[in-house]
Amino acid sequence: MEATERTRLADYFGAVARAVEPETRPASLLITHLLAERPTFVRAAAQVSDLRAVLPKPKSIHPHARAEVEALVRVDPLTREMFADPDASLAYIESRAAGREVVLFDVGGYFAPVLDAIADRFSGRLLGVIEDTENGHQRYASVDKLPCPVVSAARSPLKEPEDFLVGESVVFSTEALTRSRGDIFHGRGALVLGFGKLGSSIARLLHAKGVHVTVYDIDPVRRTQALSKGFTVAQDRNAALGAAGLVLCATGAMSLQGDDFPRLRPGAYIATVTSSEDELDLGRLPACYETSSAGEHITRYASPGGHLFYLLNDGNAVNFLHGASVGPFIYLVQGELLAGVRMLSRGDLAPGMHEVPDADRATIADIWLNHYNR
Template identity: 25%
Template sequence: MKSGELKMGWARQYMPVLGEIRKKFEAEKPLAGQKIGMALHIEAKTAVLVETLAAGGAEVYITGCNPLSTQDDVAEALDRVKGVHCYAQRACSNEDYYAAIDKVLDQNPTVTIDDGMDLIHRLHTGRRELLDNIVGGCEETTTGIHRLRAMAADGALEFPVIAVNDTPMKRCFDNVHGTGESALSAVMITTNSLIGGKWFVVAGYGYCGRGLAKMAHGLGAKVVVTEIDPRRALEAHMDGYHVMSMAEAAKIGDIFVTTTGNTSVISEKDFRNMKDGVILSNAGHFNVEIDIPWLEANKDGYEARDSIETYIIDNKRINILAEGRLVNLATMKGMGHPIEVMDLSFALQALCSDYILREGPGLTGGVYEVPNEIDVSVASIKLKSLGVEIDRLTEEQEHYMNSWDIGT
């Protein structure tokens, strides 16, 4: 058995929720006759999702959503799965990256599954002739949802898209535990640097930032949070972290991880204030949070070790991990989120794909929440796989919770 298949087999044994969905899909074939176009991180957990969709009868066309997150052996293994066609290649040029996006769209898909919205963006800006065939889509990550909501607000989003990222079973597990564990693990493995006792700066205190701060604190780091939202800043303060501006954090930080989804979070003025040997990384989707173009244009760099580029600024070494791309997947040792976490997120993707095919024709263009029954069903399947039982409301309790006229 080749390495790609071995990785997929390893992931499959720790993904019981998708396993249950796959059994249902194999029996019922709810996706028969459909073409699903995907742009996701090509690694073993994603491959299990793709297998599940193919088992449901779909023809699946997939490429990467980040030039450095593809594992070539998994991409090759996916291409050997019946009904699956994979076009991704690690470390491809931007030109080849978007050429692969076009190859997916050339197949005229009926459903899109995105991580970052590149497929949907390309459909609306360069492949509009394909829009009439699209029933709907699903979006995996925070950055993609931000872009989609901006499109919808402008009246530019022409088909319904399920905001998979925004449902509790995604945010509370994938974003908090997944990003928290995998980003921190990637930083440690890539740098071989101690976390305990360091000033660890987390830019952004959304769900991803909260998870990362919690994990770093657990390893003994002195955690700093930077924020633009006063409510989240106050929450970070009440959670016990140091809260300050990036201008102040730049002076003391040893390790930085950005999680904002925004651009130029760390820029020239911050680089010049930083310590010698500082480590900078990004856990947001796109490589825009750290101003890499300024570094490349103004300072000489050299590869210090795998996935670390060092730039000399004012006689100080600034170390950038994975070109400022998604650190938990783009480093040479990055494996992405833990398998059990992605089992939940990809279960949502599979069920939402089925849902959008059934309900999409009756929906207008826009961003839609994951139906509550899908979110709850994923949690229920997971609890069953763990052997965990929970309580249920009695008839009396249901009546009480649904009434307004019962006094104290």
């Protein structure tokens, strides 16, 4: 990022932070993709809260960004396992924010499995969670009885530009990798698993490239939407897996189980929009498959019987190979995450799912337009 862009970004986040700054600053822990531009957002999070630690998602850490953030705040390693065990997760949060009012910034529902334990046993007060992604939104929404408020930006109108551009970056990176092996999209029918905001964006972009796109979603409403937009909707998921030369996984909820992989069309490519642990049950892949490199960031899986498929970027979000850039539109959503701190700091939200008020969204959008639509 050029110095002028970095200055503009700092000015933008400074203006947002001033506009949404809470009366009292709670402690916070921040899970984030630590990409090249992210330190500026980290500084803004530290402006609206007492940021106690940053936990970068392990598959998306830019080394220079990490070094810059480490000069500001503690950076701790992140795994799903550390927030799977209630005692371990509670011990960690106590070590960083004991006795404090605390807000948890999340990307992907990491805290969902242990939220009850944190809310019940933490020595301070858990004010709530701020969630960024649809995957995480679903994880929290599926909790039978949330013990605290969760402010979600996943379905905000400010996220719509980001969702479209993430879809574009996924298609770009997938095509770049397949072309590196001399393969092109044309002639390879694509199956998009999941027709949410990302899946629908990917389907539209593939269609625009002349690819025949089939869609499958467990939600019949989304299948109806896909059909209305001109896509083929799979009635038999297994048959669709066997016919597609390219499978894009965009459910955020285990698109492919272990016994799905042998059903894939021989030579099919698989790409995902999130981490492999969320989309692919590779741990239950039949043991007979052997792996080898088929090119940079492409893994070949082959069985003794001759069945094979190709996995892009080890099953992790393929667009992160090329920076996952969606331009300045992502700063809209990050501004909304900052606004969530003020909502939670008041301590008057009921347990359950919440969204940032339209008035705050309008304020953030106006600040963004003043900085990025000159």
